[in-house]
Amino acid sequence: MMLVELTAPAIEALPVAGLRDHLRLGTGFDMAVDAAETAALAGFLRAAIATIEARTGKVLLTRQFRLRLEEWRDPEGQPLPLAPVGSVERVEITDAAGVVVPVEGGWRLVQDTQRPMLLPVGAWLPTVPSGGFVTVTFSAGFGPWWDSVPADLAQAVLMLAARYHEDRSFEGSQGAMPFGVSALIERWRSVRVLGGRGGSRGRA
Template sequence: MLLVEETAPAQASLPVAALRGHLRMGSGFELVEDATEDAALAGFLRAAIATVEARTGKVLLTRVFRMRLEDWRDPAGQPLPLAPALSVETVEMTDREGRVSEVPPALWRLVPDNQRPILAPTGSSLPTVPLGGFVTVRFAAGFGTSWDRVPGDLAQAVMMLAARYYEDRGFDGSQLALPHGVSALIERWRAVRTLAGRGGRA
């Protein structure tokens, strides 16, 4: 499976002011409000959001993703790797010669779920993926386009993690365990995710 993020959260949707206030309360240090400082805080927030999303499989701010599969994991219903899924934009088949054809929306539907949304067929099974080709599914996922739509515990986890990144510029969240407080906040959102197509062709 190949999963590509087609859009990124808008700068205006990031809670830069809230992070500045969080840092001020934690350290008593007055941060300078300028473009350079805001850009740095936005970078820490993006890193924290990416970490929380990777650990939970939940998309905090709505974006569009593109998933490519060599075959369906189950033609009776393909789980999507991220939640909450809001819509499926397109489903396209590409054959071994590179010819692309759109699968009519009448042949599939989105089954929403906060843990494991599914692209399901309207009939008995999803269309067959061409031998030597692949299927591409474009879908939108996320809690909303503004930060106030993000669940409170996930939002707090991002704030704590971004503050950690800010206070310890050498901290590498991809290599070290999450701080206990962050892990506790995101625990109920974590789910076992089914990502790829069938093992023989993924």
């Protein structure tokens, strides 16, 4: 199984001004916004977002991903590893010779905030040939702009980014998760389902 992020949030979608206010950094008519500071704050926000997404399996800002599987976890339904999934753009099967065949129909997306699924229209998902693989290109996230992110997750990002900013001079300090952040994201945490052997019916 291989999951690749194809797009990244634009800097305009990041709450840089919100983090600046949270940190109580100086602003005013006589103070130009420093480009280097803005870039640094955006970097702390991206790091905080990545950490919280890894802990929860939830994508905060919408972007596109590609999932590659050597075989379906279960031909009766494939869980997607991230949520919420807004759409599946493409399903393609590549055979052992490298020939790519788009799968038109034969599957449908079941949207779910915890465990979105790719389900067959009939009894089974399309067969993956021996030596081949299937790729699923999909978009996941709460929305393209920061005001789409649930309030508790948004606050957790600001708190964690602020900690990264405060601890920026101490190498390795970013490994610890503050208790307040953990409490905010707890209800969003879910078991990550990243694939497995085809035909496995066990639920993690």
